[in-house]
Amino acid sequence: MVSGFGPSAVFLPPPNGYPGSMSRRILVVTTTSADPELLRKQVQEHAGSSDAEVRIVAPASDISPLDWLTNDDGEAREEAADIADAAEQAVAPNARAVETEVGDTDPVQAIEDALRQFPADEVIVVTRPGDEASWLEKDSAEAASERFGVPVTHLVVDQS
Numbered sequence: 001m002v003s004g005f006g007p008s009a010v011f012l013p014p015p016n017g018y019p020g021s022m023s024r025r026i027l028v029v030t031t032t033s034a035d036p037e038l039l040r041k042q043v044q045e046h047a048g049s050s051d052a053e054v055r056i057v058a059p060a061s062d063i064s065p066l067d068w069l070t071n072d073d074g075e076a077r078e079e080a081a082d083i084a085d086a087a088e089q090a091v092a093p094n095a096r097a098v099e100t101e102v103g104d105t106d107p108v109q110a111i112e113d114a115l116r117q118f119p120a121d122e123v124i125v126v127t128r129p130g131d132e133a134s135w136l137e138k139d140s141a142e143a144a145s146e147r148f149g150v151p152v153t154h155l156v157v158d159q160s
Contacts, residue, residue: 023096024052027120027150029103029111031061031140032128033083034157036090039126042155043091046122051096055118057103058084059110077102087126107140108147115148123152 024047028039043054060076084100092098099118103110111123125141141154 024048024122025118025120026052026054027111027114027118027123028054028056028087028091028126029107029114029123029140029144030056030058030083030087030126031107032126032157033086034090034126034155036086038155038157039087039090040094042124042153044094046124046153047095051094053097054091054095054099055114055120056084056087056091056098056100057110057114058087058100059103059107060105061107061110073105076105108143111140111144111148115150120150123148123150124155125152126155126157129156129158 026043026046028043030039043052046052058080060073060080062076062079080102084102088098088100101114104113107125107127111125114120115123123144125144127140141152145152145154
């Protein structure tokens with residue numbers, strides 16, 4: 001005889017804050033510093049009413065083509081770590097969990113790498129505007145939107 005759950009069994013998801021909860025997962029990929037209040041508001045808007053799990057990836061994309069070819073990305077990685085830390089400080093008060101990392105120099109590759117480990121419900125890509133954007137970050141949000149099966153929001157931050 002096989003025992004199991006009868007037709008009246010009800011499975012309820014655990015409440016937010018418990019392992020396995022159904023909170024939203026937001027991937028923030030930022031190539032530049034954003035106003036903390038603006039970034040916090042964007043994450044809250046995309047998280048909806050639930051506390052979000054947030055992974056922040058800062059690609060080391062502020063690098064010249066020559067440095068990229070020679071793998072001389074140390075300075076770009078340091079700058080990216082600072083950007084990730086600032087973004088973490090902005091979103092942490094309203095998130096259930098926040099993780100940060102420095103990503104690949106190519107923002108689209110950084111998104112792909114992050115999505116393998118962190119299956120996000122949405123991606124927010126933060127870049128500088130057109131002429132201010134580095135050669136690697138240009139069109140990265142559009143490429144991510146076409147390439148990955150998750151909604152992508154592009155947040156353009158003017159530093160001037």
